[in-house]
Amino acid sequence: SKLAAHRLQATLAVSLHAPDQATRERLVPSAKAYPMEALLADCKLYKETTGRRVTFEYTLLAGENDSPAQAKALAKLLRSHVGRGCHINLLPWNPVGGGDEAVVHARPSRSEVKRFTDALTLEKGITHTVRRTRGLEADAACGQLTGSFERKQPSTRATVSQGAGAGSSVLPAKPLDVVRYTPTAFT
Numbered sequence: 488s489k490l491a492a493h494r495l496q497a498t499l500a501v502s503l504h505a506p507d508q509a510t511r512e513r514l515v516p517s518a519k520a521y522p523m524e525a526l527l528a529d530c531k532l533y534k535e536t537t538g539r540r541v542t543f544e545y546t547l548l549a550g551e552n553d554s555p556a557q558a559k560a561l562a563k564l565l566r567s568h569v570g571r572g573c574h575i576n577l578l579p580w581n582p583v584g585g586g587d588e589a590v591v592h593a594r595p596s597r598s599e600v601k602r603f604t605d606a607l608t609l610e611k612g613i614t615h616t617v618r619r620t621r622g623l624e625a626d627a628a629c630g631q632l633t634g635s636f637e638r639k640q641p642s643t644r645a646t647v648s649q650g651a652g653a654g655s656s657v658l659p660a661k662p663l664d665v666v667r668y669t670p671t672a673f674t
Contacts, residue, residue: 494537496539498541498542499530499534499539500541501542503544503561504552505561506564514548514552524568528568530569534569535570540574541569545578547595548580549594553595553600554603555603557603558610562606562610566613572612576616576618577604577618578617579600579617579618604617
């Protein structure tokens with residue numbers, strides 16, 4: 488609501504990653520502090536106040552949030568709480584491996600992504616794009632280089648649960664528990 492009061496002429500991008508609060512909290516532990524109902528109400532206010540579209544970031548994780556039923560629930564949620572004209576930016580998960588921690592998520596196959604997008608396409612009033620992945624084979628896609636850096640520099644990690652404050656750079660404790668990344672995190 489404070490952001491809407493500034494009447495910025497910028498598209499707001501919100502990390503959502505799930506069509507329901509329970510799944511969202513499981514995937515993004517910091518989401519417990521931001522209940523979905525309140526978050527979406529703020530998104531609606533921003534959209535109405537600025538006249539700008541709201542984009543929702545949604546990382547697709549195989550078997551966790553990528554079913555056609557979840558796509559339909561996501562579209563219904565956004566239409567009912569924010570209104571028509573929302574946009575969903577779909578990001579198939581880029582696996583991060585090779586470290587001491589077990590890999591907990593998997594990238595959905597192209598056919599799984601297509602089933603999800605086909606279900607979204609049937610829903611009216613919601614547009615979407617699928618982020619094209621580059622560098623996946625060389626472990627150089629989005630998130631993979633940071634994962635490689637983390638494995639080499641474990642002492643530089645700060646997590647939300649360790650009390651990193653607002654404005655600090657936080658590297659992921661779990662794959663989706665990223666609060667903010669800035670280049671200064673590595674200096």
